[in-house]
Amino acid sequence: MTGGAAKDKDIREGSGVGIDQKSPYYLHPSDVPKQLHVNEVLLDSNFNDWNQEMENFLFAKKIDFVDGTLQKQEKGKPDYMPWMRCDAMVKGWLTTAMEKGIRDSVKYVTSEAEIWTDLHERFGKESSPRAFELKQKLAATRKDGSSVSTYYTNLRTLWDETSSILPFPKCSCNNCSCEVGKRLSEYQEKEHLYNFLMGLDGEFSVIKTQILATKPIPSLSTVYHLVAEDERQRTISNDKRTPVEPAAFKTFQSRSKNFDLAKEKSVSKTFKDKKDEDCTHCNKNGHKREGCFKLVGYPDWWPIKKNEMHKTMAAHVEVEERPIPELTKEKYQMFINHFKNSSIDEEPS
Structure with missing residues (x-):
């Protein structure tokens, strides 16, 4: 290989041109460091949501760089420049998705793996005040005239965040035959079901009684479907009713107004x-x-x-x-x- 050919090869490897798309070092031409790939930037109070979204994105892109699977290559090796390029790209994605105070604290970290580890050390540990706050929100969440879909979505968000902070224990035995994991999952779903029923408005008292009287009690998804159908049926029935009193009141107002106008004109x-x-x-x-x-x-x-x-x-x-x-x-x-x-x-x- 001549000197010019070797130089062209190094340029291609350094710029990403010619790298196989299946390679972990491949970067799409549309990838730039200053891209926001999550719905909200990282704050002191939303790490769990932010971490979930960022992990989903990195799994589709470059999760190997943040979990330590791909270690930094030694300088002079063929993969050194591709690795440095990918590392700089992922660092840009992470820092762009942070608020300024957190971004300044990781400005001089040398690799994106160190940034990822530092964030989990600071924000990812169990927080008793946050867990207490979530439990309070769960106890206070009510339907209060909103739609069943909106109410269920609010509960689901709180359940998922609570599970990430206070995860249920799982069986670590190999070839476990006691099915304790399955029973814990069923217990957790029952708890969610009771939370859902307790927050419903009084107009759902009949459907709640029917659900609680069913043996065995239905699953959470089935209960949600039954309550949503009950709400839809009630909405259709209310739409078909003729609002007699409002119509009569409007007619009376119209006649009274016309009489006053006629009287005023006559006088x-x-x-x-x-x-x-x-x-x-x-x-x-x-x-x-x-x-x-x-x-x-x-x-x-x-x-x-x-x-x-x-x-x-x-x-x-x-x-x-x-x-x-x-x-x-x-x-x-x-x-x-x-x-x-x-x-x-x-x-x-």
């Missing part, structure tokens, strides 16, 4: 018509000559008429006190006294 028209009328007797507007009070007389409720009635009543009272209107009260009293004195003088001694 406005009457007032306008009367305003346009003029009296030729008193030269005032608002009435015609035929209805003028100065010609036909004032009614009893007219303010002037009331004043006159009060004056008449007062005069009547005054007449009762003074039988002779021409005399004042003092003269009338003198007149009475005069006749009394005269009658006394005429009596015989």
Whole structure:
């Protein structure tokens, strides 16, 4: 092999061109380090979700680099440059999926395997406060008017995270015949089933009673299907009902509104018509000559008429006190006294 051919071979190996697609060192031309391959970046509180998504992605790409299967190659060997290229690519994927504080803490780590190990040491250990928080959320989670699908999804998320923090023990015996693993799984599924039933709304009381009365009790997936079908049937029944009361109320509102508008128009028209009328007797507007009070007389409720009635009543009272209107009260009293004195003088001694 000439010097030029060897140089071309090294360039191809260093750039990834010519590497078999089945090789662990193969990188697709679309792969770049600054790509986000998970839904959320790594925070202090979401390591379990982040780890699950990142592992799924790396299994499809380069899991051998983070779990230590492919060790770093010695400098000068044919696989050294392909390994370095893949290592740099995976480090870019990991650091891009972290928030800035965590990313700065692993900035100077030499390989992606060390980053992976460090993250699991810091965030992957069992956390009692987080486990307690998840148990509280499970106890407080209720359907509360949401759909059965949404409610079940919320529970499933909490169950999966709780299992990752507090995993159920598994049998480690070879050729175990006691089936303890199977029984533990059944126990865990029953616990999830009871959690699901306890959080349902009161309208599902009938279907809950039927499920709990079934022997043996159905599986969680079957129970979910039964409850979802009950919800769907109830929704269809409610849609077929005619909302009588709301419709009647709307009709009443419409009629009342139309009546108020008609009344307002009628009053406005009457007032306008009367305003346009003029009296030729008193030269005032608002009435015609035929209805003028100065010609036909004032009614009893007219303010002037009331004043006159009060004056008449007062005069009547005054007449009762003074039988002779021409005399004042003092003269009338003198007149009475005069006749009394005269009658006394005429009596015989």
